[in-house]
Amino acid sequence: MLNAVEPGTVVPIHRHHASSETVVVIRGKIRWIFYDENVNETERVLLDANGENRMLVVEKDRWYSLVCLESGSVLFESKAGAYEPLGEEDILTK
Amino acid sequence: MKITQAILDDLTAQAKASPRLRMNYDLRNSASDGSQRMLNAIEPGSPLPIHRHRLSSETVVCLRGRLVEEFYDELERRCTEAIELSPSGSVVALNIPIGQWHTVRALESGTVIIEVKDGPYEPTGEEDILTL
Numbered sequence: 746m747l748n749a750v751e752p753g754t755v756v757p758i759h760r761h762h763a764s765s766e767t768v769v770v771i772r773g774k775i776r777w778i779f780y781d782e783n784v785n786e787t788e789r790v791l792l793d794a795n796g797e798n799r800m801l802v803v804e805k806d807r808w809y810s811l812v813c814l815e816s817g818s819v820l821f822e823s824k825a826g827a828y829e830p831l832g833e834e835d836i837l838t839k
Numbered sequence: 840m841k842i843t844q845a846i847l848d849d850l851t852a853q854a855k856a857s858p859r860l861r862m863n864y865d866l867r868n869s870a871s872d873g874s875q876r877m878l879n880a881i882e883p884g885s886p887l888p889i890h891r892h893r894l895s896s897e898t899v900v901c902l903r904g905r906l907v908e909e910f911y912d913e914l915e916r917r918c919t920e921a922i923e924l925s926p927s928g929s930v931v932a933l934n935i936p937i938g939q940w941h942t943v944r945a946l947e948s949g950t951v952i953i954e955v956k957d958g959p960y961e962p963t964g965e966e967d968i969l970t971l
Contacts (some may be wrong), residue, residue: 771931800842823955824870
């Protein structure tokens, strides 16, 4: 799917249990933030459509959130498997 | 896993060394995925017959370089539409409809796309190749 995200959008820390996720920032700038299960930040990756890195494969089961840094950002997301809403066990709260 | 320019450079180098002048990089969880996700480095001159996918539409995103997707009509056996894709051009991605005859030509060395389809991989059968 394509996903337009704007600065200020709130994405809870979550994971996908059934599949890795391939993401490409088609436009704009988005920061991925990875966490461990104790909600400690472990890695930040900046994806910039005009920069060095614009694509990421988020490993299955990895906790993450994202922050949109530029208005007009559009993201391409691809996962295996049918759509399933995130369960409570797939959302991490501080 | 960060898909860095270095990974794309390596894939392009493999494409150049291949007789088909293209090389893919599997992004699936495993071969038992019910869908296909891959990077595909395509060099100018890479031979790809006009073909169709009867089971799924195909999503193509141009990550770098420049390419043309050509659509063909089965009855008239001619190209009906040619769409140029590039990361910073007016078309960056394309959804090729299910059953649409198509082929692709890279216009620049270093061109890399992502291809996504539903369903497990199946080799293209003879009935899914169009000769002009």
